Amino acid sequence: MTTRRTFLRVAGTSAVILAAGGYGLTQCDPMPEVAVEAWRGPAPNARDPRVRALSYALLAPNPHNKQPWLVDLKEPGAATLYCDRSRVLPQTDPFARQITVGCGAFLELLRMASAEQGLRAEISAFPAGDWPENAVGEQPVCRVAFVPDAAVARDPLLAQVLKRRTNRNAFDAMAVSPSEAAAIGSALQALPVRFGWTADERQIAQLAQIAKRAWDIEVKNDATFKESVDVFRITGPEIAKHRDGISLHGPFFWWADKLGLFTKQNAMEPSGRAQALTLIDPQLAVRAFGWIVTAANDRRAQLAAGAAYVRANLKATELGLAMHPLSQALQEFPEMLPLLAEHKRAVGAVESETVQMFFRLGRAALAEPAPRRPLDAIIRS
Ligand SMILES: Cc1cc2nc3c(=O)[nH]c(=O)nc-3n(C[C@H](O)[C@H](O)[C@H](O)COP(=O)(O)O)c2cc1C
Structure with a gap:
């Protein structure tokens, strides 16, 4: 900078x-090598396809590189994405617009990396209702169901993610x-x-x-x-x-x-x-x-x-x-x-x-x- x-x-x-x-x-x-190791892609021993897809998603561009993502994987075959409210930018982003844009980038990479594994990521945005207009709420950003689908289109742009x-x-x-x-x-x-x-x-x-x-x-x-x-x-x-x-x-x-x-x-x-x-x-x-x-x-x-x-x-x-x-x-x-x-x-x-x-x-x-x-x-x- x-x-x-x-x-x-x-x-x-x-x-x-x-x-x-x-x-x-x-x-x-x-x-430091450790700080950028994520750019090598998923760990070779990562078996869960959701985890492999998340290894790409966390490389998303995001405001001030705050990485405000929290993902709940307790439900088998699904993921629920939340926004970490301790990692937001209330002064420069008072309506949480840019933080939401960063979440959208994260989800797009998640979708592409799922497709590569023959999984269609069905993304339901704000399933528990929208956040307030001027804040990041407690409600999840989305629930993603990973549905096996041999016909799901692979995305050539995935090759550029790293x-x-x-x-x-x-x-x-x-x-x-x-x-x-x-x-x-x-x-x-x-x-x-x-x-x-x-x-x-x-x-x-x-x-x-x-x-x-x-x-x-x-x-x-x-x-x-x-x-x-x-x-x-x-x-x-x-x-x-x-x-x-x-x-x-x-x-x-x-x-x-x-x-x-x-x-x-x-x-x-x-x-x-x-x-x-x-x-x-x-x-x-x-x-x-x-x-x-x-x-x-x-x-x-x-x-x-x-x-x-x-x-x-x-x-x-x-x-x-x-x-x-x-x-x-x-x-x-x-x-x-x-x-x-x-x-x-x-x-x-x-x-x-x-x-x-x-x-x-x-x-x-x-x-x-x-x-x-x-x-x-x-x-x-
Ligand atoms: C909504 C949004 C706004 C951003 N605004 C700026 C900006 O004004 N200046 C800047 O240098 N980077 C900006 N960025 C880029 C981020 O700083 C960058 O994505 C982050 O530092 C991580 O780096 P990477 O994209 O190389 O992975 C923005 C990214 C997003 C998603």
Whole structure:
């Protein structure tokens, strides 16, 4: 999330850090293996097909990598998915919309990985009733029945699940072609969503400017910025301990941590915020943006948007394209609402529609996998 250049300015100790690099410490503080072992797929000894399918599902993209999933497997041949209410984002996601989108992505991967095993995942959304409009409720997100069905269609996108990443690197200058965008759109066509994209320079400039202003609002607001800072995991040992949140590791963070120069506390201070404000700039040099819109905004529509988003990300992976959501302008806390309306107009959505996901699309160096908690941590059996 933080670039090397930014870090150097945060720390103000460039000589020390550059010296560290010069002494061959570039392998210092790598991503801990244990934190990313989930990306190897199901454990070879996992016999229960539900567990094998869940090993893919927990790789779903999800807000702030909070991984708010809880799965009850007590009922044979079925699974009940709950949302862990201690892992939500009430400041940036006051209506639990984004958390529900993440659950939709989880369910889509569960469905695909079940099909691969000849099981049709029959998903009943909110079987005990919907959550309140502005909170994650105690009610389950869904009950899934795993029904043997030799004819269930296998999904070729499953092959991309272990390779999919959220890519926050700077994107290169090569354009995204209309046929690539059309291929992404066609991967979502069975879902009740609308996919849009642009390669138009003026529209890109307008959307980039909105994204920049939205980032500014989120960072300058104590409560919303703190939701990110709270999940900063600084250096390998902290990443290995939590296996969630926003990973900050490598020689620069290692040194800054050792020298006490980068802490959650100083990230919240004016100098830390000033640095955070610049982080988005290199990310906004793009040749394409994409978005996913729904006509309704009930919980089912949000689940569908999550399924659509992960399918788009998987298709992009297959095409060798990078994707990175920029959700700030879609957030529904009061200070953001004017920009949310401006953003909706800028992507050509009408008043009654909801822009569920907005992302940059392009080509970039591969991103590293994000940590995942162990499967045991989300299963109640
Ligand atoms: C609803 C939703 C909103 C997201 N918004 C952002 C965002 O604004 N900025 C960002 O860097 N990543 C965003 N992400 C991506 C997550 O941070 C990412 O999925 C998570 O850190 C796990 O990483 P992975 O996708 O590489 O597995 C979002 C994901 C979802 C599902």
